[in-house]
Amino acid sequence: MTATPCIICVAITGSLPTKDNNPAVPISIEEQVESTHEAFEAGATIAHCHVRDDEGRPTSDPERFGRLKEGIETHCPGMIVQLSTGGRSGAGRERGGMLPLAPDMASLSVGSNNFPTRVYENPPDLVDWLAGEMAKYDIKPEIEAFDLSHILKAHQMWQAGQIKDRPYVQFVMGVKNAMPADREVFDYYVHTVKRLFGADAPWCAAGIGPNQIVLNDWAIGAGGHARTGLEDNVRLDRDRLAPSNAALVKRAVALCEKYQRPVATWRQARQILGLRPVAA
Numbered sequence: 187m188t189a190t191p192c193i194i195c196v197a198i199t200g201s202l203p204t205k206d207n208n209p210a211v212p213i214s215i216e217e218q219v220e221s222t223h224e225a226f227e228a229g230a231t232i233a234h235c236h237v238r239d240d241e242g243r244p245t246s247d248p249e250r251f252g253r254l255k256e257g258i259e260t261h262c263p264g265m266i267v268q269l270s271t272g273g274r275s276g277a278g279r280e281r282g283g284m285l286p287l288a289p290d291m292a293s294l295s296v297g298s299n300n301f302p303t304r305v306y307e308n309p310p311d312l313v314d315w316l317a318g319e320m321a322k323y324d325i326k327p328e329i330e331a332f333d334l335s336h337i338l339k340a341h342q343m344w345q346a347g348q349i350k351d352r353p354y355v356q357f358v359m360g361v362k363n364a365m366p367a368d369r370e371v372f373d374y375y376v377h378t379v380k381r382l383f384g385a386d387a388p389w390c391a392a393g394i395g396p397n398q399i400v401l402n403d404w405a406i407g408a409g410g411h412a413r414t415g416l417e418d419n420v421r422l423d424r425d426r427l428a429p430s431n432a433a434l435v436k437r438a439v440a441l442c443e444k445y446q447r448p449v450a451t452w453r454q455a456r457q458i459l460g461l462r463p464v465a466a
């Protein structure tokens with residue numbers, strides 16, 4: 187039996203890291219496209235994207251998202267573009283203002299939880315609206331599971347027809363004040379995904395800060411897919427900053443070798459996720 191290829195997602199920028207944290211964090215669109223291209227060459231096949239304004243602050247500006255999407259599609263043909271609708275870049279429906287760009291994927295949070303210094307608010311009416319927009323533009327959501335209840339909520343939304351295909355869930359662990367990186371909880375998340383969505387349902391995991399490599403190891407070892415990148419973690423280890431997004435992708439590739447998992451090509455990644463074979 188051949189092991190399932192592992193999809194590596196690179197979260198290139200996020201809303202929080204700055205050049206002061208690590209000069210390799212790509213902020214301008216040009217830097218983002220270049221950093222994504224290096225990560226793509228290193229083995230990443232999903233680019234999870236946020237955009238920043240001229241002062242480096244997070245924004246939901248659809249025009250910027252459009253330029254980034256176009257840059258990635260031009261320079262990384264086949265790569266899956268996933269735009270963030272996360273709550274640090276805007277409020278209310280602003281968060282989904284870029285969805286008419288019809289990217290391959292978008293992140294979707296389906297419930298609320300605490301973040302390091304505030305509440306991450308995802309009220310039911312906004313969740314329904316975001317899911318509706320994604321369905322309208324044929325965008326595959328990636329469910330950001332900060333809690334077990336988010337996996338069950340995704341299941342309800344699928345049953346209700348709000349999510350078209352079986353949900354692709356990403357477990358997020360290690361955000362301060364949210365779910366820590368706990369192996370037994372992780373195993374139960376995997377169990378729950380398999381129970382609700384089928385034994386062969388693809389899933390993914392992300393760890394924040396030093397937990398990034400821990401979650402990469404757990405997910406790749408357990409047959410899931412992996413997210414890395416400077417959004418979640420700017421360091422290689424305690425003493426060294428990560429020199430690039432590509433360097434973090436290479437760490438995930440090394441774990442695929444450890445667990446004898448091939449790294450998914452973009453064609454394989456699109457097939458596993460049920461996406462259109464090439465970007466429209």
Ligand SMILES: [Zn+2]
Nearest residue numbers: 200270272417
């Ligand atoms: Zn993000």
